[in-house]
Amino acid sequence: MAIKKTYGIRGLMDYVMQISAGKGTVTVHFSGGALTAYGTTPARYSTTNPFFQNVIEHSTQFQKGRIELLDTIEVPDDAATLRMKERQAKKAAAAAAEKAKAAAQADPIAPAPEKPKVETSAPAPETPIEEPTPETPAADSAETEAEGEGMPEVGNGEESGEGTEGDGVQTIEVGCKADAVEWLKERYPEKGYNGNNLRANAAFEAACNEAGVKFIITNA
DSSP: EEEEEEEOOOOOOOEEEEEEEEEEEEEEBBOEEEEEETTTOOEEEEEOHHHHHHHTTTSSSHHHSSSSEEEEEOOOOHHHHHHHHHHHHHHHHHHHHHHHHHHHHHOOOOOOOOOOOOOOOOOOOOOOOOOOOOOOTHHHHHHHHHHHHHSSOOHHHHOOOEOOTTTSSSEEEEEEEEHHHHHHHHHGGGGGTTTTTOOOOSHHHHHHHHHHHEETTTOO
16 A cells, blocks of 8 residues: 655645755645635645655645645555566665675574583592401410419529429429420420410419429519
């Protein structure tokens, strides 16, 4: 649809006006005016061309009121207007295609978006389970001390010699219990005496009674 506008100049029957448009001029022919006993009819000019409408409405004569806007209506496009709109549409489509082509040549191909990386927290290191350190029982040391305390005080036979008590028990002086055990091992190898089986006081005293000796430990 097109907009048809009708302009008029009152008091004139026919008038040709030169209107400046930039560096050129536009000729507008107003006609159809009449003066009768019933009144006056202004000279008119009608157009659907947006260019002529713009030139008239921006002219000095229109702004001063010499040219008036008498009527505005919508009318179907004429053949010339349709052809003009088709040409304008083709030019706009060609310009848009050219612009898109230039933009595609200027911009590099955008790389495909990378998939978002999902960060996973590393599992906490397992705390090694410390195995309980077996405590060395202090029974051996306590037993050894008890043995030392309960040992009869005997002397070293090598240092002080050997003697015999009245009841037939031989007394021997030794420096320590280990010397007494060595004495028993040398005198009675068939018994299999050693430091382990004679560690307990009871076993040691039994071996001494069986051998008929009494040890006196000088360094107890």
